Amino acid sequence: MxxxxxxxxxxxxxxxxxxxxxxxxxxxxxxxxxxxxxxxxxxxxxxxxxxxxxxxxxxxxxxxxxxxxxxxxxxxxxxxxxxxxxLRQISAETIYMPLSLSADGLAEALLMTLEVRRGIEIEASIAAARRRTPEDMARMQEALEEMERTHHREGGSGKADFAFHMTVYDAAHNPLFRQLLEQMRDIFERFWDRPFDRPDFAARSFPYHRTLFNAICAGDTAAAAEETRKILDVVEEDIRNMRP
Structure with a gap:
């Protein structure tokens, strides 16, 4: 470069x-x-x-x-x-939180990050369903379609999945959602690149991203929370099933 x-x-x-x-x-x-x-x-x-x-x-x-x-x-x-x-944009209003993670093995680390992600993402999806704008939905749809193309091409979606969720945080119109997840990005990516050498890890959660998008688009907060919960439940189940 x-x-x-x-x-x-x-x-x-x-x-x-x-x-x-x-x-x-x-x-x-x-x-x-x-x-x-x-x-x-x-x-x-x-x-x-x-x-x-x-x-x-x-x-x-x-x-x-x-x-x-x-x-x-x-x-x-x-x-x-x-x-x-x-590496990433910041401003004078950015809140800095030094984060670290110590866990016994990959599965335990994934479960620890998932607990944090569960609380943040469910609330972010509810806020997004309440506050999303047409511009938010256009960006979310573009990210979702890219995630779907990546999934069909590679069997997993990796960074495209993360990018889709970031559009949900942005649609919540609370900058703390993005800031918190951005500061945890390295922790997530360190373990989620190819967890357990399975590029299709948590692929069963893939269909729920489209239903999450539909719920947010409809302004249905209960459905948005439920579809987010489904995504995270599938991920947790896969982690537990892959633990030694």
């Missing part, structure tokens, strides 16, 4: 020196504002460390600490000899 060219405007145009207290949080907020002001996209490179230290009037160790925190959150990636790259 060709490295993006940074704007020729001085970094200091969108960054200013910081007071001495609470540096880590201030640096993180300043970088978020900078990313938003420059409209940086995933894959874009952040300014070099020396430019950040000069603009913010902080030490390099403080910059490195914040880059390490953002890397742990899956927001940036530091590449040796190349620089620091944005």
């Amino acid at each position: 060709t490295e993006p060219v940074l704007s020729p405007d001085p970094v200091s145009d969108d960054l200013a020196a910081l007071p001495p207290l609470g540096r880590s949080r201030q640096i993180m907020d300043a970088l978020a504002r900078y990313i938003q002001a420059r409209n940086l996209q995933p894959g874009d490179r952040l300014p070099p460390e020396r430019e950040l230290t000069a603009a913010l009037k902080v030490g390099r160790s403080s910059i490195r600490e914040v880059v390490s925190q953002l890397s742990a959150l899956g927001i940036v990636e530091a590449r040796i000899g190349s620089g620091t790259y944005l």
Whole structure:
């Protein structure tokens, strides 16, 4: 991938020196504002460390600490000899929650993430059924059709499945749904790429994505919750059946 060219405007145009207290949080907020002001996209490179230290009037160790925190959150990636790259968009309003997962084996980890996903996704589907707009439904339909094409072609849907669910979160019009799931994305993807070496894992849940879409489109909150619950019940059953 060709490295993006940074704007020729001085970094200091969108960054200013910081007071001495609470540096880590201030640096993180300043970088978020900078990313938003420059409209940086995933894959874009952040300014070099020396430019950040000069603009913010902080030490390099403080910059490195914040880059390490953002890397742990899956927001940036530091590449040796190349620089620091944005992995996902953030803004000054983004809430950061460092997440970690320790479990005895793949199945246990999947069940732990599923418990969290169950609570968030059912509520998100209810909110989406109440608040969805025609534009939301168009994006959701496009994502669903891509998921269905991927499923028929490959027997599973992987990232296309996740992308569909993200359109449901967006249709809920509560940014916390997307923020929470985005910050758990790395945990999900680490285990869900090819769990148990089965690309068709949880394929039985596939038909319920279309019925979930229909429920949200109809504004039926009870049906949206029920179809989401069906998806997650199938996933849980498959995990338990595959445990050693």
